Amino acid sequence: MNLYIDFGGTNFRYALEEGKLFTLKSVDIELISFLETQINLEKNIRKIYISFAGQVKNGKILSAPNIKIQNFDLGHYFYDKYNIEIFLENDLNCAAVYEYSRHKDADVLALFYIGTGFGSAFVIGGKILRGRDNIAGEIGHTPFRKKGLKCGCGRDDCMELCVSGKALKGTFEHADEATKKEFLDGLAFAFHTVLNLFNPDLFILGGAVVKNNPFILDFLKEEYNNSSFKAIRSELKISVSDIDDANIEGLKILSKG
Ligand SMILES: [Zn+2]
Known part of the structure; x- marks a missing residue:
């Protein structure tokens, strides 16, 4: 077995x-x-x-x-x-395989999971985007803002230091205003970066922080409405994953x- x-x-x-x-x-x-x-x-x-x-x-x-x-x-x-x-x-990548199995018509499927960290994956033309070292798509570890602490990857300015469960140190609701603002600024920056790099037709969100904060979905829908090239973009299907164990x-x- x-x-x-x-x-x-x-x-x-x-x-x-x-x-x-x-x-x-x-x-x-x-x-x-x-x-x-x-x-x-x-x-x-x-x-x-x-x-x-x-x-x-x-x-x-x-x-x-x-x-x-x-x-x-x-x-x-x-x-x-x-x-x-x-x-x-x-x-x-495992979550992406599950999500793609539910949405096989997606040309470009993007996934953001915000749990302890900030993970992302992309399925393009039915294939997981892997890159040379199987580390493509790690938007959580792109430099965003210097923080006075080290990320697990070794840098001190990763997106994940602002956008993750560990950045909130508890719930979004109880985080201070500066932490909330950095979280949303970072998430918007990551989202727009993906829109412009990959022009996805389907965006799936997941992870405990997303599931516990339904407003995040609305926040990103609003960001989409204000995105560059909005007039020529097709409608983006954006939703929260329907299961916890994708x-x-x-x-x-x-x-x-
Ligand atoms: Zn990092």
């Missing part, structure tokens, strides 16, 4: 095949020992699918701005030791080939 894992900045979720989805706290997880325990408990795990909130390539974790984990070659380790294959994919659902689609 397959084991599906969604390793996010806050929550760690896992499910066996079509079984129940369990949620743990990411800070409590040591990934290698968690996987080894599952392999020993469930003797017939054949393949492990992991959606990971960080940068990955060919079964290797390359970088993890919001998760304390060593860069590690999971694929080789588990294949050599247990003869088990690891499928490792960036979490937003990453796991994306993995399940990928596991079926």
Whole structure:
């Protein structure tokens, strides 16, 4: 059977095949020992699918701005030791696979997920935009404004330092006015950048911060109405993702080939 894992900045979720989805706290997880325990408990795990909130390539974790984990070659380790294959994919790419499966008519599908961090992904002509190192589309880590703190990627001016759950340090509602303004300024800047770079026909929003703050959808609709070339833009379909576990659902689609 397959084991599906969604390793996010806050929550760690896992499910066996079509079984129940369990949620743990990411800070409590040591990934290698968690996987080894599952392999020993469930003797017939054949393949492990992991959606990971960080940068990955060919079964290797390359970088993890919001998760304390060593860069590690999971694929080789588990294949050599247990003869088990690891499928490792960036979490937003997994979500994009799910969203695209629901909207196959989209030419350019853009995704913004604001949870612990600020993730984004793009599906263009039915293909995930990957770039040379499988790190294309990371708008959350483009320089935006210098902050007196370091981003998990190492810079001190990433968009994510203003636009994310960790930037709000709690709820949007309880953040101070300067933090709220920076959040909305950053989000608008990211949104307009994507409109101009990719001219999407479908924009999906997700993540806990978006789901807890329905006004964000209206805010971006208003930004769209004030966007450059508005007169010649087709109508943009923009909505909030209809499920909470798009990453796991994306993995399940990928596991079926
Ligand atoms: Zn960063």
